Amino acid sequence: xxxxxxxxxxxxxxxxxxxxxxxxxxxxxxxxxxxxxxxxxxxxxxxxxxxxxxxxxxxxxxxxxxxxxxxxxxxxxxxxxxxxxxxxxxxxxxxxxxxxxxxxxxxxxxxxxxxxxxxxxxxxxxxxxxxxxxxxxxxxxxxxxxxxxxxxxxxxxxxxxxxxxxxxxxxxxxxxxxxxxxxxxxxxxxxxxxxxxxxxxxxxxxxxxxxxxxxxxxxxxxxxxxxxxxxxxxxxxxxxxxxxxxx
Numbered sequence: 001x002x003x004x005x006x007x008x009x010x011x012x013x014x015x016x017x018x019x020x021x022x023x024x025x026x027x028x029x030x031x032x033x034x035x036x037x038x039x040x041x042x043x044x045x046x047x048x049x050x051x052x053x054x055x056x057x058x059x060x061x062x063x064x065x066x067x068x069x070x071x072x073x074x075x076x077x078x079x080x081x082x083x084x085x086x087x088x089x090x091x092x093x094x095x096x097x098x099x100x101x102x103x104x105x106x107x108x109x110x111x112x113x114x115x116x117x118x119x120x121x122x123x124x125x126x127x128x129x130x131x132x133x134x135x136x137x138x139x140x141x142x143x144x145x146x147x148x149x150x151x152x153x154x155x156x157x158x159x160x161x162x163x164x165x166x167x168x169x170x171x172x173x174x175x176x177x178x179x180x181x182x183x184x185x186x187x188x189x190x191x192x193x194x195x196x197x198x199x200x201x202x203x204x205x206x207x208x209x210x211x212x213x214x215x216x217x218x219x220x221x222x223x224x225x226x227x228x229x230x231x232x233x234x235x236x237x238x239x240x241x242x243x244x245x246x247x
Contacts, residue, residue, distance in 0.1 A: 022060075022062060022246075022247070023247060027064075028063055028064050029061060029062065029063055029064075030061075030062040031059065031060070031061055031062070032058075032059070032060040032061075032062060032070075032246065032247070033057075033058070033059055033246065033247040034056075034057070034058040034059075034060070034072070034244065034245075034246050034247075035056070035057055035058075035244060035245050035246075035247075036055075036056040036057075036242060036243070036244035036245075037053065037054070037055055037056075037242065037243050037244075038053065038054050038056065038240055038241070038242040039053050039240050039241045039242065040052065040053070040054070040238060040240045041053075041054035041056070041074055041075075041076065042216050042238070042240060044155060044175060044177050044197055045175070045177075045195075045197025045198070045199075045216055045217065045218035045220075045235060046197075046218065046225075046229065046234055046235050047233075047234040047235075047238075048074070048076045048077070048078070048087070049075065049076055049077045050077050050078075050079060050231060050234060051233065051234065051238070052077060054074050054075050054076075055074070055075060056072065056073065056074040057072070057073055057074075058070060058071065058072035058073070059071055059072075062095075065094075066094050066095045066096050066097070067092075067093075067094050067095075068092065068093055068094070068095060068107075069091065069092040069093075070090075070091055070092075071088065071089065071090050071091075072088075072089045072091070073086060073087060073088045073089070074086070074087050075087075076113070078116075078119075078230075079230060079231065080230060082116050082119075083115035083116050084113040084114055084115045084116035084119070085115075086113070086114050087111065087112070087113055088112045088113075088114065089109055089110065089111050089112070090109070090110045090112065091107055091108065091109040091110070092107060092108055093105060093106055093107020093108065093125075094106050094107065101129075101130065101131045101132075102129065102130050102131070103128075103129040104126070104127070104128055104129070105125075105126070105127040105129070106125070106126050106127075107124070107125055108122065108123070108124050108125070109122065109123050109125065110122045111123075118144055119144060120142075120144075121140055121142050121143045121144065122140050122142055123138040123139060123140040123155075124138070124139055124140070125137065125138045125139075132160055132161050132162060133158070133159070133160050133161075134157070134158065134159040134160070134161070134173075135156075135157075135158055136156060136157050136159075137154070137155070137156045138154070138155040138156070139152070139153070139154050139155075140152065140153050141153075143179070145179070145181055145183060151179055151180050151181050151183075152179075152180040153177070153178070153179050153180070154177075154178045155175065155176070155177045155178070156175065156176050156178075157173050157174060157175035157176070158173070158174055159171060159172060159173035159174075160172050160173075164202075166204075167204060167205065168202060168203070168204045169202070169203045169204070170200075170201070170202055171199070171200075171201040171203070172198075172199070172200050172201075173198060173199045173201075174196070174197075174198045175196065175197045175198065175199075176194060176195075176196050176197075177194060177195055177196075177197065178193060178194040179193045179194065180193065181193060183228050184220060184224040184227070184228055185223070185224060185227040185228070186221055186223050186224050186227075187221070187223035192224075195218055195219055195220045195224070196218065196219045197216070197217065197218040197219070198216070198217060198218075199214050199215065199216045200214065200215045201213070201214040201215075202214075208245070209243050209244070209245050210243065210244045210245065210246075211242070211243050212241070212242045212243070212244070213239065213240070213241055213242075214239065214240045214241075214242070215237070215238075215239055216237070216238055216239075216240055217236070217237035217238075218235045218236075220235040222235075222236065
């Protein structure tokens with residue numbers, strides 16, 4: 001099965017500290033609270049809930065220097081005999097903003113799975129924001145594979161965020177996931193160590209909530225998906241609906 005990975009959107013919602021609402025604790029610290037309901041928890045194009053809905057919650061403590069730390073959680077479902085039904089991520093980093101259009105986010109995130117610690121893994125990351133574009137790199141060297149061994153993994157993506165008429169927002173993203181080992185086995189017996197995934201997301205704020213609709217897909221075949229994840233349909237094209245609120 002696919003080794004679970006965190007939905008990047010949760011961290012990205014926390015990262016641009018000056019662009020989101022937060023609770024002012026004092027002159028130096030802010031607390032940001034993120035809540036979301038999604039029809040499917042997808043990360044790097046692959047479902048973490050077997051296509052079922054997820055409830056997600058995050059807390060981020062921010063300092064005026066740009067330093068931040070927080071935690072984020074979601075329900076998960078990997079099927080078979082796995083015991084965990086929850087993912088808990090712990091992260092810390094530094095967000096630097098040059099101006100209203102250019103910013104840099106550097107950090108570390110630990111993905112933890114209660115009752116199934118064999119899935120635990122971590123990443124260091126760097127995200128550059130510039131004039132609506134994003135370029136990001138996530139690297140970890142402790143990703144468990146289906147051989148029970150630790151594997152290095154590099155994930156990168158390019159994204160663009162645009163403001164549309166009537167206060168709609170559009171986000172497009174293309175990502176590439178590259179594992180050290182050839183983990184993806186096709187029906188013909190061929191293997192590869194990487195795959196591509198992409199998303200087109202439309203969102204709009206209404207009655208104080210952020211409503212979104214995303215089209216998500218990967219270039220993994222059903223056989224490659226099954227041989228790495230245990231299911232054929234967790235990597236296929238889907239539409240994900242979501243509603244979120246940031247305090």
